[in-house]
Amino acid sequence: xxxxxxxxRRPRATMKQVAALAGVGTKTVSRxxxxxxxxxxxxxxxxxxxxxxxxxxxxxxxxxLRRADGRTRTLGLLVGSVDNPFAGAIHRAVEDTAxxxxxxxxxxxxxxxxxxxxxxxxxxxxxxxxGLILTTVKSQQDYARSLRDLGIPVVYIDRRPAxxxxxxxxxxxxxxxxxxxxxxxxxxxxxxxxxxxxxxxxTAAERQQGFFxxxxxxxxxxxxxxxxxxxxxxxxxxxxxxQLLASDEPxxxxxxxQNLVTVGALHALRSxxxxxxxxxxxxxxxxxxxxxxxxxxxxxxxxxxxxxAAVTRLFARLAGDDSPAQHIEVPTQLIPRGxxxxxxxxx
Amino acid sequence: xxxxxxxxRRPRATMKQVAALAGVGTKTVSRxxxxxxxxxxxxxxxxxxxxxxxxxxxxxxxxxLRRADGRTRTLGLLVGSVDNPFAGAIHRAVEDTAxxxxxxxxxxxxxxxxxxxxxxxxxxxxxxxxGLILTTVKSQQDYARSLRDLGIPVVYIDRRPAxxxxxxxxxxxxxxxxxxxxxxxxxxxxxxxxxxxxxxxxTAAERQQGFFxxxxxxxxxxxxxxxxxxxxxxxxxxxxxxQLLASDEPxxxxxxxQNLVTVGALHALRSxxxxxxxxxxxxxxxxxxxxxxxxxxxxxxxxxxxxxAAVTRLFARLAGDDSPAQHIEVPTQLIPRGxxxxxxxxx
DNA sequence: ATGAAAGCGCTAACAA
DNA sequence: TTGTTAGCGCTTTCAT
Numbered sequence: 245x246x247x248x249x250x251x252x253r254r255p256r257a258t259m260k261q262v263a264a265l266a267g268v269g270t271k272t273v274s275r276x277x278x279x280x281x282x283x284x285x286x287x288x289x290x291x292x293x294x295x296x297x298x299x300x301x302x303x304x305x306x307x308x309l310r311r312a313d314g315r316t317r318t319l320g321l322l323v324g325s326v327d328n329p330f331a332g333a334i335h336r337a338v339e340d341t342a343x344x345x346x347x348x349x350x351x352x353x354x355x356x357x358x359x360x361x362x363x364x365x366x367x368x369x370x371x372x373x374x375g376l377i378l379t380t381v382k383s384q385q386d387y388a389r390s391l392r393d394l395g396i397p398v399v400y401i402d403r404r405p406a407x408x409x410x411x412x413x414x415x416x417x418x419x420x421x422x423x424x425x426x427x428x429x430x431x432x433x434x435x436x437x438x439x440x441x442x443x444x445x446x447t448a449a450e451r452q453q454g455f456f457x458x459x460x461x462x463x464x465x466x467x468x469x470x471x472x473x474x475x476x477x478x479x480x481x482x483x484x485x486x487q488l489l490a491s492d493e494p495x496x497x498x499x500x501x502q503n504l505v506t507v508g509a510l511h512a513l514r515s516x517x518x519x520x521x522x523x524x525x526x527x528x529x530x531x532x533x534x535x536x537x538x539x540x541x542x543x544x545x546x547x548x549x550x551x552x553a554a555v556t557r558l559f560a561r562l563a564g565d566d567s568p569a570q571h572i573e574v575p576t577q578l579i580p581r582g583x584x585x586x587x588x589x590x591x
Numbered sequence: 592x593x594x595x596x597x598x599x600r601r602p603r604a605t606m607k608q609v610a611a612l613a614g615v616g617t618k619t620v621s622r623x624x625x626x627x628x629x630x631x632x633x634x635x636x637x638x639x640x641x642x643x644x645x646x647x648x649x650x651x652x653x654x655x656l657r658r659a660d661g662r663t664r665t666l667g668l669l670v671g672s673v674d675n676p677f678a679g680a681i682h683r684a685v686e687d688t689a690x691x692x693x694x695x696x697x698x699x700x701x702x703x704x705x706x707x708x709x710x711x712x713x714x715x716x717x718x719x720x721x722g723l724i725l726t727t728v729k730s731q732q733d734y735a736r737s738l739r740d741l742g743i744p745v746v747y748i749d750r751r752p753a754x755x756x757x758x759x760x761x762x763x764x765x766x767x768x769x770x771x772x773x774x775x776x777x778x779x780x781x782x783x784x785x786x787x788x789x790x791x792x793x794t795a796a797e798r799q800q801g802f803f804x805x806x807x808x809x810x811x812x813x814x815x816x817x818x819x820x821x822x823x824x825x826x827x828x829x830x831x832x833x834q835l836l837a838s839d840e841p842x843x844x845x846x847x848x849q850n851l852v853t854v855g856a857l858h859a860l861r862s863x864x865x866x867x868x869x870x871x872x873x874x875x876x877x878x879x880x881x882x883x884x885x886x887x888x889x890x891x892x893x894x895x896x897x898x899x900a901a902v903t904r905l906f907a908r909l910a911g912d913d914s915p916a917q918h919i920e921v922p923t924q925l926i927p928r929g930x931x932x933x934x935x936x937x938x
Numbered sequence: 939a940t941g942a943a944a945g946c947g948c949t950a951a952c953a954a
Numbered sequence: 955t956t957g958t959t960a961g962c963g964c965t966t967t968c969a970t
Contacts, residue, residue, distance in 0.1 A: 939970100940969100940970080941968100941969085941970080942967100942968090942969080942970100943966100943967090943968090943969100944965105944966080944967085944968105945964100945965095945966085945967105946963105946964085946965085946966095947962105948961100948962085949960105949961095949962085950959100950960085950961090950962100951958100951959090951960085952957105952958085952959085952960105953956100953957085953958075953959095954955100954956080954957080954958095
């Protein structure tokens with residue numbers, strides 16, 4: 245029988261035990277642990293000694309139950325999927341700021357499912373998070389009233405909520421998409437395909453608008469555009485573009501409005517041997533885009549900055565900032581790498 | 592003055608208030624909220640009514656303070672960086688299982704810094720997580736005794752801890768690296784460069800061993816190998832390989848032992864115009880590897896399976912499984928895509 | 939500088 | 955089926 249498994253499972257030491265061992269009251273232990281003033285150095289030393297000897301770890305949860313501000317030093321982050329590089333970069337930026345303030349982050353994925361959005365927010369509430377950074381897909385955030393009434397600050401990222409009274413940080417979706425499309429038009433394209441996600445997802449809808457904005461400005465009738473929507477993953481995007489490419493009047497250029505969709509489009513172009521003849525601009529950067537042949541031209545987002553701005557806003561609210569809600573738009577950047585500069589074939 | 596900001600900040604409703612409104616005792620509310628048996632349907636209905644009308648959300652933290660098992664329904668996950676796709680896939684797999692059990696996940700990044708590993712574990716302890724899934728970089732997990740004494744189950748991922756008494760789930764690092772190297776040798780290479788991370792990182796050390804295993808089996812003297820270590824990001828890897836390629840006796844093949852290192856190597860090869868002449872096999876898959884020219888041959892890990900196996904193990908421990916520690920090795924898979932099949936130049 | 943007592947919101951144990 | 959009381963580990967308040 246291994247020693248490990250039969251080892252006594254000692255329960256967590258409590259502040260009371262530490263106090264007893266150090267020969268002080270619990271409040272003094274509390275003062276020492278929380279670095280409050282007015283503790284004699286010798287007393288503090290005895291307390292730390294007892295802490296070490298009992299391997300004591302404070303229970304922050306119990307403390308927050310009684311603490312005046314009621315804070316749990318905890319924060320909830322909801323993203324499409326923690327597995328998506330866009331979300332990963334945001335998450336990291338949020339964490340980097342949170343950790344400095346000794347705040348822990350609950351991260352959840354919701355796959356753009358309205359029901360899971362609701363459930364995730366309620367789960368965060370039951371855990372008494374101090375604040376939230378949320379991606380939303382619902383047209384109405386019905387839980388928003390609860391949050392406001394409870395005074396729990398929320399910053400929306402990537403998409404804006406129905407209620408403009410909440411802070412938000414989003415990319416310049418419409419303008420970025422228009423810039424991407426205009427870039428293709430400048431290279432002579434008129435027959436441009438739009439590959440995009442479900443239109444109930446705000447970013448997809450806005451990027452579609454930007455696409456149409458650019459067509460309109462160039463006087464290209466909307467009817468010439470080839471629009472495939474509802475593409476929620478790379479495989480769907482690949483199928484959709486493959487079909488368009490095989491049609492009688494295939495597009496000479498493609499605007500893919502999201503990172504996974506771009507990946508699908510790249511596969512479709514490659515399968516059709518069209519990567520050097522059909523132009524492509526993607527919204528949101530993809531890894532190794534610069535090493536492909538041709539390089540993938542993208543309108544890059546700045547997820548790191550989105551996360552940073554959001555968490556900064558959140559901590560400002562937690563510090564008592566009650567100025568009007570800010571709606572931050574993080575600029576996108578067109579990065580030409582080759583695929584977007586393929587000219588249209590002569591008419 | 593906007594109505595939103597002046598809105599009354601109503602404090603959280605308590606169970607007591609719900610009980611009062613429903614005209615029942617708090618224990619009855621508790622029973623209803625927790626779906627315990629022995630509550631009349633009519634009573635339950637009145638309670639739910641009160642819950643809705645007060646917008647009540649139970650405080651799980653307060654509950655766990657008194658609950659017999661003391662569980663917080665919370666779990667800590669420590670990874671290199673939540674921004675790395677390898678970690679993202681693991682995280683997602685962990686979350687998918689956790690959410691089914693209504694367990695929330697704290698995710699932290701530690702950048703392979705031993706000090707941050709220590710701090711992260713202590714932060715998790717103060718939050719009273721029920722269990723931990725940890726990546727480690729320390730040679731000794733000095734916090735491990737605390738965890739065992741406290742009876743907090745831990746599953747290590749990606750790297751094994753010094754104490755074999757803990758469960759672990761890792762990739763077949765040594766064998767996978769040997770397979771990658773053997774693959775290059777089979778294609779005629781003898782002068783092979785190894786690009787790897789800091790050797791105090793266990794995975795880097797094991798993959799180096801695998802590399803040497805393969806050289807040894809092929810009778811290639813170690814002295815012929817070009818080894819660059821301490822490469823912790825893509826930029827460092829790129830610089831290191833660029834230097835090797837510019838030397839008098841450049842390698843004819845490269846084994847890069849980690850995803851970021853592979854990305855750096857790809858850039859270096861491209862810059863030197865050597866992507867079609869110098870062979871490359873990477874450890875851990877990289878996004879779009881199949882679309883590069885040539886495709887990137889890799890020994891793919893299965894992060895999704897690592898996460899799934901780890902969280903499964905963890906929940907088993909939480910359910911009382913006290914069988915001996917399991918050390919799971921998740922197989923890797925060599926995926927030939929072109930870069931690893933470039934033959935050695937004639938001697 | 940220190941400690942005693944009360945109580946945060948909940949669940950356990952027991953009583954009715 | 956329901957309610958009452960105590961107490962989880964901590965911080966507050968107020969005393970000394």
